[in-house]
Amino acid sequence: MSHDKPDAKTAPSNPKVQDLSSDTAPRSEQDRLTDNFGHAISDDNNSLRAGVRGPTLLEDHLVREKLHHFDHERIPERIVHARGAAAHGYFELTDSLAEYTTAQVLTEVGKKTPVFTRFSTVPGSRGSADTPRSIRGFAVRFYTDEGNWDIVGNNVPVFFIQDAIKFPDLVHALRPEPHNEIPQAASAHDTFWDFISLTSEAIHTIMWEMSDRALPRYFDTMQGFGVHTFRLINAEGKSTFVKYHWQPVNGVHSLVWDESQKIAGKDPDFQRRAMWETIDGGGTYEWDFGVQLFTEAQASEWDFDILDPSKIIPEDLVPVRTIGRMVLNRNPDNFFAETEQVGYKPTNLVPGMDFTNDPLMQGRLFSYLDTQLIRLGSPNWQYLPINRPLNQVANNQRDGYMRHTINPGRVAYRPASLDGGSPLEVPRDQGVRELPGAGQWRKTACPRRELCRSLWAGASVLELHDSH
Numbered sequence: 001m002s003h004d005k006p007d008a009k010t011a012p013s014n015p016k017v018q019d020l021s022s023d024t025a026p027r028s029e030q031d032r033l034t035d036n037f038g039h040a041i042s043d044d045n046n047s048l049r050a051g052v053r054g055p056t057l058l059e060d061h062l063v064r065e066k067l068h069h070f071d072h073e074r075i076p077e078r079i080v081h082a083r084g085a086a087a088h089g090y091f092e093l094t095d096s097l098a099e100y101t102t103a104q105v106l107t108e109v110g111k112k113t114p115v116f117t118r119f120s121t122v123p124g125s126r127g128s129a130d131t132p133r134s135i136r137g138f139a140v141r142f143y144t145d146e147g148n149w150d151i152v153g154n155n156v157p158v159f160f161i162q163d164a165i166k167f168p169d170l171v172h173a174l175r176p177e178p179h180n181e182i183p184q185a186a187s188a189h190d191t192f193w194d195f196i197s198l199t200s201e202a203i204h205t206i207m208w209e210m211s212d213r214a215l216p217r218y219f220d221t222m223q224g225f226g227v228h229t230f231r232l233i234n235a236e237g238k239s240t241f242v243k244y245h246w247q248p249v250n251g252v253h254s255l256v257w258d259e260s261q262k263i264a265g266k267d268p269d270f271q272r273r274a275m276w277e278t279i280d281g282g283g284t285y286e287w288d289f290g291v292q293l294f295t296e297a298q299a300s301e302w303d304f305d306i307l308d309p310s311k312i313i314p315e316d317l318v319p320v321r322t323i324g325r326m327v328l329n330r331n332p333d334n335f336f337a338e339t340e341q342v343g344y345k346p347t348n349l350v351p352g353m354d355f356t357n358d359p360l361m362q363g364r365l366f367s368y369l370d371t372q373l374i375r376l377g378s379p380n381w382q383y384l385p386i387n388r389p390l391n392q393v394a395n396n397q398r399d400g401y402m403r404h405t406i407n408p409g410r411v412a413y414r415p416a417s418l419d420g421g422s423p424l425e426v427p428r429d430q431g432v433r434e435l436p437g438a439g440q441w442r443k444t445a446c447p448r449r450e451l452c453r454s455l456w457a458g459a460s461v462l463e464l465h466d467s468h
Contacts, residue, residue, distance in 0.1 A: 035065055075340070076375050077126045080171055081137040083185070084120030085130075085219070085272035086339040087279055089328035091115050091142055091289065097323060100240045100293060101232035102429075103352030105144040106323070114143040116386065117328055118342060119219045119271075123174045124185025129268035131260040132185040133214045135205075138224035138246065139344045140326065143390045147432075150348035151244055152368070156213055157225040159309040160202040164363015169195065187214070201310045212254035219275050220285035220328075221253040228346075228361045229306050229313075231354035232293075237429065239354065241294050241306060243313055245320050249286040276331055285328040290320040307358040338386045343372035351432050378402045394423040 033041045041062060048060040056063065090112040098107040105113050120137035121128065136155040141148055160170055173195035176182055183189050187209060196202050208214065216222035224246030231239045255263070263270045275285060292313050299306045306313060332338035345368045346361065355361060372381050378401035381387060398412040414422035
């Protein structure tokens, strides 16, 4: 795990990886040069012209194809977290949570699940430096046998706001100011301080933002957090609250402000270069994975809202239980195809997991899917090699821009009896649909408290209409 002298012995074998070989272009000195439809090309340096000094001919399809691809090969960068770097690896479970969940990734000890983890700054553009003062994104995709599971978190455990309705305002205040696009990648500037000064719930997170935690030395010397409170569901249908923690094996280490500024000028790729060279030299980046588990009964006794993302669950109340480790040991083959095209979604949970009514989380559940559609241009972005799950996808969805799968037959709907019938729904306790009532717990003041209580108790809106 050394950044200076990678040791090949520290890179354990990965018996199961995300297999992208069928999507990887061949690399051979014997390959013939072709256009994008496989036609052999004998001259890739000169356009077809009408005579020695004549104009270029419209019939030169190769010129048109190359310029067409070049003109369209960039996609919109992420509004936030645009500056990122990622690596492949695996997650190994060391302590089963079978008492709390049916999710295989958290119950089968010794199982190694492929992961793809992306680290990022928040306000800077793709071309900004690695080392500004910024909270870091810490997004992990588990390619489980039951589908993709994404923990889309940060390197601090709390967030600036409590409700997603404020997120556009937070980001607009945080990003470069719109009249002059200055300052780039910096969080401590006028519009941000203006917003923070009027948003009291942000005080906790701003303390982290202005601390050394916003200046991590390397990617693997910073913690990671799921930020939100989630639920785990066991075989009996009982739910338990959970918060996720990543603890770097190398310990938590930061830069100081003067260092970060000098590094940004001398090597703006400092952190991504360190990860690439360490892994390329046979080393690894490693974290322990831990959980805080607690019940509704416990939460009801505390004087803070466990669904408020600006709060932590104190570890003296709920210690972090280490249950596994993550090892990153393989660099991407292509930055754009993998690191740039990866689309994480907080909605990516597997059976045995569930959401809560955290208002910030609820907004993210909507926003991420919306974001990937505009960035990647098609509802079929989920079939891109870096995004598709390892297990088989079976539904009757069809068509759309850039369809990657050829689906035979005449059925594009369900229910259906033609073509052998539809893919069958699984029993409720095996699917990822929300457990009835599981997401309705929220400890908060409500201006219509009796209505809230009645809804928690299971009354319908129609039953309450007359009295409210």
